Amino acid sequence: MAGAERVTLAMTGASGAQYGLRLLDCLVQEDREVHFLISKAAQLVVATETDVTLPSKPQAMQAFLSEYTGAAPGQIRVYGKEDWMAPVASGSGAPSAMVVVPCSTGTLSAIATGACNNLIERAADVALKERRQLILVPREAPFSSIHLENMLKLSNLGAVILPAAPGFYHQPQTIDDLVDFVVARILNQLGIPQDMLPRWGEHHLVSDE
Template sequence: MNNDNNAGRRQAVTLAMTGASGAQYAWRLLECLIAADRDVFFMISKAAQLVSATETDMPLPGKPQLMESFLTDHYRAKPGQIRVFGPEQWMSPVASGSGAPSSMVICPASMGVVSAIATGASNNLIERAADVAIKERRQLIVVPRESPFSEIHLENMLKLSRMGVTILPASPGFYHQPREISDLVDFVVARILNQLGIEQSLMPRWGE
């Protein structure tokens, strides 16, 4: 993992959820990050909250402080291990290169957010946090979940890739002979954890 300017947050990861399908990937990733003893700076868009309510049974509170308490209890996290920030909390650590963690994951990533990041829009905290990661040349992993991709989508992802962003589509493989949906989710989450340099036992690496 890249070095963080703030030694006290060296083990922190920024996780953002946006309004594409695939909320299960994000919740499983959050669970794994907590199990790996990482601090998590968490953001979720309103669209992502609607998608999560459709795809899962997670009863998310609407306000950041209540959501932080809920997620801490739900994942049995340590006090302060999960910090939730709203879309306009511009004084949060993720909004500045001096406070943001060295790694950020957007999972799932909607094409609207991919477009905004590729153009430097920074209209909300998720987009600003991604902009910070890019300008500081830190690790940014984008997990798009869209099908099919238009030329616009492909051009935006290519632009981000050329900036050093890792494009990791939510495209599970089948060579591990999955038996349940959770096996497909774990396949993608394992790939994200590998990119973050976090040890995982969800999926063996090829050849192991």
């Protein structure tokens, strides 16, 4: 199995819930084990931007997301914001990769300062201290100097800053195409196969015959 086998996926309260839900579905389809974290603000965004209404309790949410994505039993594990015994809270148990999508600027700031006020922030802190892969997908416009300074700090610490900024060279026809552009870039970073977006140049290849 190529790429990360276990992934922590966190959703926070920025616009772009579709990115997180689509990534979850792709990870499940690629047989990855997903440790899922979501803030209360993100649950509100999901309800606002999509037709999905997530249960508030971790166990009920886990059952809902498993059915929603067609996941195998135990493939998705949902943890509450103060579940400090969760594997993601320790370097000895956390997956080798973590993605925060969408990543609010508040979460970005908390991770940059090592706040660890909730499980999402702690899991990201673990990823940084253990030198594991941390991908942050901010969705904000415009960025303030504070946002940019936090992103530079995190980039210098080894995190990947991957803004939710879809391209258009693949000639998108639908909103789903724009969502897939960003999700495909995340999967590329994780080393997970995807066929949603050709790599640059592939769609221009012609036969020599």
